[in-house]
Each structure stands twice: as structure tokens, then as C-alpha cells.
Amino acid sequence: MMTKVIGMNEILEKALLYDFYGELLTDHQKYVYEQFLLEDLSLSEIAQNVGISRQGVHDLVKRCGHILESYEEKLHLVKRFISIKNKLRVMEQMLDNYNAKDEKVILEDIRRISQEIIEAL
Amino acid sequence: MMTKVIGMNEILEKALLYDFYGELLTDHQKYVYEQFLLEDLSLSEIAQNVGISRQGVHDLVKRCGHILESYEEKLHLVKRFISIKNKLRVMEQMLDNYNAKDEKVILEDIRRISQEIIEAL
Numbered sequence: 263m264m265t266k267v268i269g270m271n272e273i274l275e276k277a278l279l280y281d282f283y284g285e286l287l288t289d290h291q292k293y294v295y296e297q298f299l300l301e302d303l304s305l306s307e308i309a310q311n312v313g314i315s316r317q318g319v320h321d322l323v324k325r326c327g328h329i330l331e332s333y334e335e336k337l338h339l340v341k342r343f344i345s346i347k348n349k350l351r352v353m354e355q356m357l358d359n360y361n362a363k364d365e366k367v368i369l370e371d372i373r374r375i376s377q378e379i380i381e382a383l
Numbered sequence: 384m385m386t387k388v389i390g391m392n393e394i395l396e397k398a399l400l401y402d403f404y405g406e407l408l409t410d411h412q413k414y415v416y417e418q419f420l421l422e423d424l425s426l427s428e429i430a431q432n433v434g435i436s437r438q439g440v441h442d443l444v445k446r447c448g449h450i451l452e453s454y455e456e457k458l459h460l461v462k463r464f465i466s467i468k469n470k471l472r473v474m475e476q477m478l479d480n481y482n483a484k485d486e487k488v489i490l491e492d493i494r495r496i497s498q499e500i501i502e503a504l
């Protein structure tokens with residue numbers, strides 16, 4: 263299998279974009295793009311599976327990436343969800359580090375974060 | 384102004400759909416649809432403003448509604464956000480009703496809700 267020159271963060275970002283907007287692709291685009299993104303097959307392997315040229319797979323994968331990115335540029339939903347998830351993680355950590363001595367403080371912090379999340383929705 | 388035969392829940396639902404997916408409409412569609420949805424003008428008033436027929440406005444508004452609904456049918460993002468918002472409201476209420484006697488219970492409940500929200504993201 264060909265090694266891809268693609269960093270982990272980039273893969274995660276593409277996966278999030280696909281998770282949010284993938285249903286807006288056609289069935290054919292999803293079929294090909296999933297092999298690239300989720301099954302991690304090389305372009306040549308996908309080309310064989312789908313019965314189109316390697317260049318055809320390359321173009322389709324690139325186009326799908328652009329389509330998903332253009333939805334994010336307009337709707338910013340991935341960005342919004344990451345922000346909410348981070349706030350919730352902070353809340354979880356506070357609960358993990360909970361100490362009975364400062365329950366007042368922690369409850370106030372949780373309330374503040376909860377309000378921030380509601381405002382971010 | 385013409386009274387619209389449209390319930391409050393329906394308006395709220397349309398407003399949420401527009402809030403989430405409105406940026407996927409064209410500028411012209413947004414211009415007309417906002418007058419209908421946000422400024423609450425009648426079809427005749429919008430027709431005068433925009434310089435198209437009342438029937439043209441009617442068709443455009445209907446078409447915009449369908450476009451926004453079709454995005455929701457595919458992505459379910461409004462449904463997901465409503466679910467998260469409801470969970471956060473429960474959390475807020477728990478904090479409002481906080482009583483020092485049962486801080487252990489409330490913190491466990493908050494942790495459970497927080498995990499539910501993360502899973503729903």
C-alpha cells in the first residue's frame with residue numbers, strides 16, 4: 263500500500279468534515295471517498311475496485327474534499343462542534359479533579375461553562 | 384399586513400433551519416426569504432420590495448423552505464442541536480436547584496449529562 267503524505271491532524275479534519283457533510287455527496291462520491299478516507303486505500307487500489315483510472319480517483323477525491331470544505335466555509339459547523347467539545351472536556355476534567363472542599367467553586371465554573379456552551383449553540 | 388396561517392412552532396423550526404443552512408441559499412434567495420421569515424412581511428409586501436410577482440415570491444419562499452428541509456433530512460444538525468440544548472438546560476436546572484446536602488449526587492448527574500452530550504456530538 264502506498265504511504266500517504268498526509269498528517270494525522272489533516273486526516274482527522276477530513277474525517278470530521280465527512281462526518282458532518284458527507285451525506286451531501288452523491289452515493290458514487292461517498293463510495294469512492296470512503297475508500298480513500300476511512301479504509302485508507304491507495305488511489306491505485308481504489309481505481310481497481312471502482313473500475314476507473316487512478317487519475318479519475320485522484321480528481322474525484324480532490325473534488326470531494328473541496329465540496330466538504332466549501333460547506334464548512336459556509337456553515338462552520340465542525341468548528342462550532344470542536345469548540346463545544348473542548349468546553350465539555352474542561353467540564354469533565356473539573357469533575358475528575360473534584361474535591362469536596364471547593365464544591366461551590368466547581369459548581370459556579372460548571373454553570374459558567376454550561377452557559378458558554380448554550381450561547382455557542 | 385396579512386395574517387399568516389403559521390404556528391409559532393413552525394416559525395421557530397423555520398428560523399432554526401435558516402440559522403443552520405441559510406448560508407447555502409443564494410444571495411437573492413436569502414434576501415427574499417429573510418423578509419418572509421425574519422421581517423415577517425406578507426408575500427404582497429415582499430413582491431413590492433423585490434419587484435417580482437406575488438406568485439414569484441410565493442414560489443421562491445416555498446422552494447427555500449424545501450431546500451432548507453432537505454439539508455436537515457440529510458444532516459439532522461438542527462435535531463442534534465435541540466437535543467444537546469435540552470440536555471444542557473437540564474444541567475442548568477440542576478445547578479439552579481443545587482443544595483449543598485446532595486453535592487455528590489448533583490456532580491454525578493452533571494458528569495452523566497456531560498458524557499451524554501459528548502456522545503451526541
